[in-house]
Amino acid sequence: MCPAAEDVQAEIERIQTVLDDLAAEIGATESWTHPKARELDTISFHHWLREQSDNEEACRNIGIFIAGGMLTKPAHAFSALQAVLMAASAGPFSNLVDDTFILDRRVVGGMQSVSRTMARELGDDVVKLNEPVRFITWNDEGATVKSDGLEVTAKDVILAVPPNLYSRISYEPPMPRLQHQMHQHTSLGLVIKVHAVYETPFWREEGLSGTGFGAEELCQEVYDNTNHNDERGTLVSFVTDEKADEMFRLSTEDRKARILESISHYLGEKALEPVVYYESDFASEEWTRGAYAARYDLGGLHRYGPYQHDPVGPMRFACSDIAAEGYQHVDGAVRMGARVAEQILER
Numbered sequence: 001m002c003p004a005a006e007d008v009q010a011e012i013e014r015i016q017t018v019l020d021d022l023a024a025e026i027g028a029t030e031s032w033t034h035p036k037a038r039e040l041d042t043i044s045f046h047h048w049l050r051e052q053s054d055n056e057e058a059c060r061n062i063g064i065f066i067a068g069g070m071l072t073k074p075a076h077a078f079s080a081l082q083a084v085l086m087a088a089s090a091g092p093f094s095n096l097v098d099d100t101f102i103l104d105r106r107v108v109g110g111m112q113s114v115s116r117t118m119a120r121e122l123g124d125d126v127v128k129l130n131e132p133v134r135f136i137t138w139n140d141e142g143a144t145v146k147s148d149g150l151e152v153t154a155k156d157v158i159l160a161v162p163p164n165l166y167s168r169i170s171y172e173p174p175m176p177r178l179q180h181q182m183h184q185h186t187s188l189g190l191v192i193k194v195h196a197v198y199e200t201p202f203w204r205e206e207g208l209s210g211t212g213f214g215a216e217e218l219c220q221e222v223y224d225n226t227n228h229n230d231e232r233g234t235l236v237s238f239v240t241d242e243k244a245d246e247m248f249r250l251s252t253e254d255r256k257a258r259i260l261e262s263i264s265h266y267l268g269e270k271a272l273e274p275v276v277y278y279e280s281d282f283a284s285e286e287w288t289r290g291a292y293a294a295r296y297d298l299g300g301l302h303r304y305g306p307y308q309h310d311p312v313g314p315m316r317f318a319c320s321d322i323a324a325e326g327y328q329h330v331d332g333a334v335r336m337g338a339r340v341a342e343q344i345l346e347r
């Protein structure tokens with residue numbers, strides 16, 4: 001959590017306990033069944049926080065952590081129930097703010113090496129790249145899936161893409177009314193992910209971890225993301241939601257200068273001079289369209305959540321954005337994949 005004065009810190013901890021209790025009570029699996037689900041899903045997290053406390057700084061601090069740090073939308077754009085689900089998906093809310101819990105492990109070789117290794121094991125005849133699915137013709141017996149260059153017939157189909165992308169595919173017959181509606185009520189947040197590489201991890205030489213949180217900073221989070229066995233030092237940082245809107249209005253050079261300046265507030269002036277600077281802009285990727293994940297608008301979670309896992313004919317849905325535990329994380333994606341695979345095997 002972002003550093004704060006003692007009284008603000010005490011209030012943050014009190015609100016954190018309220019969130020922890022709600023997360024324990026409501027859980028991640030079927031948050032929509034809880035008696036308070038509708039009440040919590042029809043108030044924005046921003047306004048719910050202000051109902052809990054009149055300490056504006058404490059509200060901002062927690063709001064920004066869940067909004068900018070996790071759901072990557074402003075706190076007025078998602079419900080309190082969505083925030084409780086985010087917390088419950090990691091255990092208590094405190095786990096989300098514990099950098100020794102949620103961000104304690106990294107993959108040697110980077111996360112993409114997992115996908116690459118799995119793709120190699122499966123082989124080129126199974127994993128087809130650059131073939132976005134455009135049409136699915138289905139009935140209760142199976143489906144034919146078409147991309148520009150491929151046509152595959154199968155008994156079962158798993159749509160392992162975020163819900164905001166379901167409607168990029170045309171279905172024949174069309175999806176039922178419920179899915180047409182439900183899928184329009186989710187959207188992705190907005191993140192600029194920044195990597196800055198330095199000749200050495202200079203912050204370590206100064207006794208600093210490289211991890212920083214700042215509620216009022218343009219870059220709300222900074223981490224040491226140095227590659228395993230690399231002599232160079234790499235920092236990763238994120239600019240989210242409305243702050244990202246503002247950055248995208250600037251020229252490339254001005255944006256870089258503003259972002260590095262913010263990182264330098266955590267780690268000093270050496271941060272201003274990286275040898276490599278790279279921004280990942282997921283929102284401009286046609287088959288992604290934002291980050292970190294898709295989630296419901298105000299009121300959508302309790303209204304549509306109960307149906308989000310229902311198969312449609314031979315089609316099942318699996319992605320981290322509709323996971324319970326590990327919601328919006330790789331952990332949730334793996335759990336969802338295992339869950340639908342089991343359902344198909346047990347059928």
Ligand SMILES: Cc1cc2nc3c(=O)[nH]c(=O)nc-3n(C[C@H](O)[C@H](O)[C@H](O)COP(=O)(O)OP(=O)(O)OC[C@H]3O[C@@H](n4cnc5c(N)ncnc54)[C@H](O)[C@@H]3O)c2cc1C
Pocket residue numbers: 131132133134160161162165168169191193282287288290291292293318319320321328329330331333
């Ligand atoms: C910047 C950023 C940082 C993150 N940091 C972390 C982290 O530190 N830890 C963590 O656990 N998680 C993190 N996540 C979240 C994590 O990446 C996701 O939860 C996870 O990748 C979701 O996996 P998935 O398989 O559900 O979907 P995705 O990884 O989104 O995979 C869906 C795939 O389907 C493809 N696709 C889309 N439409 C079609 C189509 N019509 N036909 C064919 N293919 C299609 C997409 O191109 C994509 O490759 C981060 C995400 C982002 C964006």
